[in-house]
Amino acid sequence: MDIHVIAINGVADFGLSAIVDTLNYANQLAPMLDPSPAPLNVTVVGVRRRVRTANGLIVPVQSIDRQSRPDAIVTPALGPVTPDAIEAALEQPELRDIKAAMIAKANDEVWIGAACTATLLLAETGLLNGHTATTSWWLAPLFRRRYPQVSLDDSRMLIVSAPFVTAGAALAHVDLALGLVRRRSPALAALTARYLLVDSRASQAAYAIPDHLAHADPLVERFEGWARRNLSKGFNLADAAVAVGTSERTLARRLQSTLGKTPLGFFQDLRVEHAVHLLQTSHESVDRVAEQVGYADGVTLRGLLRRKLGRSVRDLRTTL
Structure with missing residues (x-):
């Protein structure tokens, strides 16, 4: 299973590492199962050769190949957290290429996931119109205002509306990654969750203010x-x-x-x-x-x- 994790300049450090680490832990734990699931091939991709995360770390990135056809692409959160800053970030020129790549992959029926503020980036493409999605509970008013054609259910942590999967705030990146693992092997997803001490968290309701x-x-x-x-x-x-x-x-x-x-x-x-x-x-x-x-x-x-x-x-x- 080939998984491309999209890294954007200013990407949230925790979001990127949570997805990549969860997938890599799953690969390390896979041999414990019999039969052992095939490995997850994880590649960090983007429109630059390297990106600077929200905390200033430099991450090497492979170029997005429009001709490639991974099984899934996943976008971690953008760095900003306030509505004004998020809306400004969505106007970055870099994101035009990212959105075009998402649309191209959707046409190839590739599984597309996004978490936290990246759910707005996915919604920007228009691909979520007519689908049910979630986002971080504190982003819900902004999301509803910008994307009225998306059926938003911000009470849920993770929503699958094939071929799209959306997840809530920072820790929901782990839920999103486990969802990818689950597509390969439910048993491996359960084992990985146990090693990471991740409880089942179907709802964001307990966290909303x-x-x-x-x-x-x-x-x-x-x-x-x-x-x-x-x-x-x-x-x-x-x-x-x-x-x-x-x-x-x-x-x-x-x-x-x-x-x-x-x-x-x-x-x-x-x-x-x-x-x-x-x-x-x-x-x-x-x-x-x-x-x-x-x-x-x-x-x-x-x-x-x-x-x-x-x-x-x-x-x-x-x-x-």
Whole structure:
């Protein structure tokens, strides 16, 4: 299986090394299995002979060959992390050649993966239009604004919408690499994950910071403030719309376009966030915590936490 890892000037050091190291660990562990899977042939490619990473390291790079046909190409994150810096990075002349290579490989039915900020680069090509994708939870508002034709599900860590695979933030580069290994051998992917101490992390929901996302739109930010003041009360869309000075329809539309959620869905996210905070910072009973975030009893709250985060109250209380 031939895998090309694309290195762009300013590539995130961790993203590049996480993908390459995970694939190389898999190759070293493969002989432990019987039968042993064929090796993964990993090549770092780009449009330059060498690139400088975000932290200033120099990495030798082989030239992208438009005629080659690897089994997969993978793009690690770009270095910038703020929306303005990311949008500026996407305008780099170097990326025109990278996008052209992605489109050419997609036409050859090559498996294409991207993680974190590189998911925006993949979306820039138009290849993701009509597909479901994920990105880092904190990039979701920017992603939705720039690529409305992509069905974004930022709650998930990894999404396969053949032949494209997208992954979330920094540590999701490991998930992306393990996905490549899994295509060669599920047993090898499981073994590699055990050696790397990588747990199954299907969702990003436990890591998202709702108020960070809300700041992407002033109206959504006002709604977030109203919601936090009313967590212990029942949700009423009409009251929320009046409080933030807009119509119910406009409020729902802005929440959907910015966060991909309904007003009630975001309200519930804030309840979950506050409940987790109380569980981890106080000795209040589960029933008392449930009351403070507007639920009738602890049973309802337990079920919600399990459904939203995949974690129990005991798990949350033992996590610092």
